[in-house]
Structures are given as structure tokens and as C-alpha cells.
Amino acid sequence: MAETNHEVRLEVNGQPVTMRVEAGLTLLDALRDEQGLTGTKKGCDQGACGACTVLLDGRRVVSCLVLAVQCEGRAVTTVEGDFPRKQEVTDAFMRHDALQCGACTPGQIMSATALLHEGRAGSDAQIREFMSGNLCRCGAYPNIVAAIREVAAR
Incomplete structure (x- = not known):
């Protein structure tokens, strides 16, 4: 057995x-x-x-x-861990109201920091493409893209 x-x-x-x-x-x-x-x-x-x-x-x-x-x-x-750009992304999500109900937020933050690290935030279309595996039932997608764009521009 x-x-x-x-x-x-x-x-x-x-x-x-x-x-x-x-x-x-x-x-x-x-x-x-x-x-x-x-x-x-x-x-x-x-x-x-x-x-x-x-x-x-x-x-x-x-x-x-x-x-x-x-x-x-x-x-x-995990989202509880300490990793590069986590605080920047979290702060930008708050500024852009990219976290409404919060159900998807940890996964969104993990994916956003990863795509920034991967260098895949060159345009809004690229951000949308590489965040497409993360769904938001509140429809905050424009705000999520704006938050990531802000961090990528730094």
C-alpha cells in the first residue's frame, strides 16, 4: 500500500x-x-x-x-511575503481604486509585480494581455491597468 x-x-x-x-x-x-x-x-x-x-x-x-x-x-x-515592488503596486492599486471587493486583489498584486519584473508592462495592451489570467468580478480592469502603468513608469 x-x-x-x-x-x-x-x-x-x-x-x-x-x-x-x-x-x-x-x-x-x-x-x-x-x-x-x-x-x-x-x-x-x-x-x-x-x-x-x-x-x-x-x-x-x-x-x-x-x-x-x-x-x-x-x-x-505569497501576498503576505516581502518581495520587490509589492508596496509600490499595493499603493498604486489603492490610489487608482483597483481593489474594490478585494476577492481578486492578492492574485492581481502577485501577477502585477511579476509582470513588472518580467518587463511586460510596456503598454496598456501588453499589461492587459499579461494580466488576462486574473479575473475581477467588479470590473476594475481600467483601474488595475492604470495602477500598473503608474508603477511601470517609475
Whole structure:
């Protein structure tokens, strides 16, 4: 009989973490339920909305589609973590009213900082393209683009 629980060692927001998880547990559920990091939101749980976006080894992923056991030895950064441009992006989102109900905001901020780091904020069209995996049920898209454009212009 195969073991159903696995020990996973990873880094979460710069801190070493060891978790004992079931083989099918998603990174999203491990972060929320095992680590108490509830900033990463569970939206659709199907990889379509982007609310659960985190950085995995510096690259954005939707954590509902990544198994926790796949993160062995890797670095995960959530919205609770400290990462470049986070405060700039958060402040710009507030100035531009780009966070209305807040359900998508953590994922939007993670994607926005990643696309800025990737150098993919050259135009509004480019920002829209590379933020297209993050849905906003309030329709704050023009405000989100404006916030990212402001930070990119610095």
C-alpha cells in the first residue's frame, strides 16, 4: 500500500517550512490550511480566475493547479511575503481604486509585480494581455491597468 502522506520541505516567504501533506493536496490548500496564509484566495479552484496566484521560484503560478508535493525544495512567495515592488503596486492599486471587493486583489498584486519584473508592462495592451489570467468580478480592469502603468513608469 502506498503512503498517502508525504513530507515536503520548501521555503515559504523566505522561511523554511516542513509540512506533512496528502499526495493530492494543492499548494493553495496547503498554504491556507496548513500554513494559515489566507491572503492567497480560493476563487474558482480550476485555474481560471487567478485569485490564488503565487510566485513559485519567482514565476507566477495559480496555486490551485500545483500539488504541494511538487514544491519540494522550491521557494513559494505569497501576498503576505516581502518581495520587490509589492508596496509600490499595493499603493498604486489603492490610489487608482483597483481593489474594490478585494476577492481578486492578492492574485492581481502577485501577477502585477511579476509582470513588472518580467518587463511586460510596456503598454496598456501588453499589461492587459499579461494580466488576462486574473479575473475581477467588479470590473476594475481600467483601474488595475492604470495602477500598473503608474508603477511601470517609475
